[in-house]
Amino acid sequence: MAITGSGSLCASLFLSLVSAAFLLKVQSQNLVTDNVSVVEGDVATISCRVKNNDDSVIQLLNPNRQTIYFKDLRPLKDSRFQLVNFSDNELRVSLSNVSLSDEGRYVCQLYTDPPQEAYADITVLVPPDNPIMKSREDIVSEGNETEITCIATGSKPASTIRWMKGDKELQGKSEVQHTYDRMFTVISRLMLTVTREDDGIPVVCIVDHPAVKDLQAQKFLEVQYKPEVKIVVEFPEGLTREGENLELTCQAKGKPQPQQINWVKVDDDVPSHAVITGTDLLIENLNKSYNGTYRCVASNSVGESYDDYILYVYDVLTTTSIPTTTTTTTTTTILEPAQDSASSTEPAAHDSRAGEGTSPSVDHAVIGGVVAVVVFAMLCLLIVLGRYFARHKGTYFTHEAKGADDAADADTAIINAEGGHNNSDEKKEYYI
Numbered sequence: 001m002a003i004t005g006s007g008s009l010c011a012s013l014f015l016s017l018v019s020a021a022f023l024l025k026v027q028s029q030n031l032v033t034d035n036v037s038v039v040e041g042d043v044a045t046i047s048c049r050v051k052n053n054d055d056s057v058i059q060l061l062n063p064n065r066q067t068i069y070f071k072d073l074r075p076l077k078d079s080r081f082q083l084v085n086f087s088d089n090e091l092r093v094s095l096s097n098v099s100l101s102d103e104g105r106y107v108c109q110l111y112t113d114p115p116q117e118a119y120a121d122i123t124v125l126v127p128p129d130n131p132i133m134k135s136r137e138d139i140v141s142e143g144n145e146t147e148i149t150c151i152a153t154g155s156k157p158a159s160t161i162r163w164m165k166g167d168k169e170l171q172g173k174s175e176v177q178h179t180y181d182r183m184f185t186v187i188s189r190l191m192l193t194v195t196r197e198d199d200g201i202p203v204v205c206i207v208d209h210p211a212v213k214d215l216q217a218q219k220f221l222e223v224q225y226k227p228e229v230k231i232v233v234e235f236p237e238g239l240t241r242e243g244e245n246l247e248l249t250c251q252a253k254g255k256p257q258p259q260q261i262n263w264v265k266v267d268d269d270v271p272s273h274a275v276i277t278g279t280d281l282l283i284e285n286l287n288k289s290y291n292g293t294y295r296c297v298a299s300n301s302v303g304e305s306y307d308d309y310i311l312y313v314y315d316v317l318t319t320t321s322i323p324t325t326t327t328t329t330t331t332t333t334i335l336e337p338a339q340d341s342a343s344s345t346e347p348a349a350h351d352s353r354a355g356e357g358t359s360p361s362v363d364h365a366v367i368g369g370v371v372a373v374v375v376f377a378m379l380c381l382l383i384v385l386g387r388y389f390a391r392h393k394g395t396y397f398t399h400e401a402k403g404a405d406d407a408a409d410a411d412t413a414i415i416n417a418e419g420g421h422n423n424s425d426e427k428k429e430y431y432i
């Protein structure tokens with residue numbers, strides 16, 4: 001069994017050696033070529049290469065198996081074929097002004113026995129036309145959805161279409177259509193809900209295709225939106241007081257620019273003598289009966305918006321010494337917290353609070369100074385005392401030893417020294 005096994009092993013080894021040698025021999029005269037991708041109108045180059053050629057004849061055939069080149073001779077009349085290089089190792093031919101009809105399988109042939117062939121597939125790329133972009137509406141209202149389409153016609157292979165809004169990539173829906181002669185048309189649809197920030201932002205349709213670079217179309221979004229309304233108080237700068245004038249301006253910005261700007265008073269009529277000139281509202285000689293909400297309404301084709309101004313008419317600023325003012329001042333103070341959106345707080349009250357604010361800070365400074373002086377004095381006293389005790393060291397120790405010597409215990413020593421105190425805590429205090 002072992003003999004049979006080794007025998008078959010030997011046989012298979014021999015066979016593989018033979019086949020390897022055979023392969024080596026075939027490969028040693030091996031014919032190679034490459035596939036070619038070429039843009040329509042450009043030049044294609046076909047290269048038939050032979051390794052270790054033993055003077056075998058080489059020729060190039062077209063897809064209909066007509067001979068283009070036999071060695072360095074061109075039997076075919078088509079002068080677009082030109083010899084680029086002819087040697088023992090290579091037959092290189094160029095084909096200029098390539099058209100779609102040139103597509104197909106070209107054959108390199110080597111006259112060995114048996115003959116060898118290698119195939120070069122020529123693929124012709126056709127770039128799409130410039131993309132065409134269309135939007136369903138020229139101008140879109142904010143919040144509305146719009147559709148933008150981009151068409152890339154007549155390419156081979158089909159192009160891919162990408163979308164950008166500003167620097168953000170968006171997802172469109174593409175549809176590929178086959179047209180005549182293996183060509184493709186790609187249509188991409190982009191659905192977009194616009195905001196007022198999109199106004200003036202470019203939307204770009206980018207066409208990717210192997211035959212072209214940087215092919216794109218662009219369109220600027222045009223978005224119309226409701227007015228933005230803001231009331232600005234021109235006069236007065238501070239509180240609105242009885243007898244004074246009030247001047248308000250209404251600022252409204254929209255697309256399209258609002259044609260209509262109206263001043264109204266909510267749940268009431270604007271005072272009869274109020275003057276409205278364009279965007280301005282002027283009320284002279286203010287009166288408490290004018291209190292209320294004044295509204296500026298602006299509208300355009302998209303819609304209308306408004307801003308409110310709440311008017312509170314304060315008392316005339318009179319001299320503070322009159323007794324009745326105390327009552328009115330109280331009224332003003334009560335009303336103040338309710339007045340949120342109106343301009344500012346009573347300057348007098350604000351000033352008085354500021355005055356109160358300064359005195360405590362002065363007090364703090366004085367206290368700080370006094371504390372510093374006291375601390376400094378105590379430090380000096382300590383130093384002086386320290387020197388005094390250092391000088392009277394001997395006396396001090398003698399004084400302590402005297403009680404200790406005479407008495408049998410510490411308590412008695414203290415009694416002896418002080419006369420009367422027998423608490424051990426008080427003894428400690430004495431040492432300190």
Ligand SMILES: *[C@@H]1O[C@H](CO)[C@@H](O)[C@H](O)[C@H]1NC(C)=O
Pocket residue numbers: 033034035121
């Ligand atoms: C050439 O293209 C064909 C398909 O058209 C493919 O089957 C073949 O493998 C390609 N040859 C090379 C060398 O890439």
Ligand SMILES: *[C@@H]1O[C@H](CO)[C@@H](O)[C@H](O)[C@H]1NC(C)=O
Pocket residue numbers: 084085086087089090
């Ligand atoms: C042709 O090819 C050979 C070998 O590849 C090279 O040495 C030679 O320069 C080429 N000639 C031309 C004209 O390209």
Ligand SMILES: *[C@@H]1O[C@H](CO)[C@@H](O)[C@H](O)[C@H]1NC(C)=O
Pocket residue numbers: 097099
């Ligand atoms: C290229 O080929 C086309 C036809 O396929 C022809 O109309 C055109 O004149 C050619 N251009 C050149 C430069 O030969």
Ligand SMILES: *[C@@H]1O[C@H](CO)[C@@H](O)[C@H](O)[C@H]1NC(C)=O
Pocket residue numbers: 242243286287288289
């Ligand atoms: C405010 O208007 C009332 C009538 O609405 C009037 O009686 C009063 O005198 C006016 N006050 C001032 C300061 O004009």
Ligand SMILES: *[C@@H]1O[C@H](CO)[C@@H](O)[C@H](O)[C@H]1NC(C)=O
Pocket residue numbers: 141142144145301302
């Ligand atoms: C777009 O918005 C306007 C309001 O601004 C509305 O009247 C119109 O019907 C909307 N159009 C579409 C197509 O949704």
Ligand SMILES: *[C@@H]1O[C@H](CO)[C@@H](O)[C@H](O)[C@H]1NC(C)=O
Pocket residue numbers: 288289290291312313314315331335
């Ligand atoms: C208007 O507001 C003032 C407070 O600023 C108040 O004293 C007065 O009674 C108010 N008048 C009316 C008619 O509401």
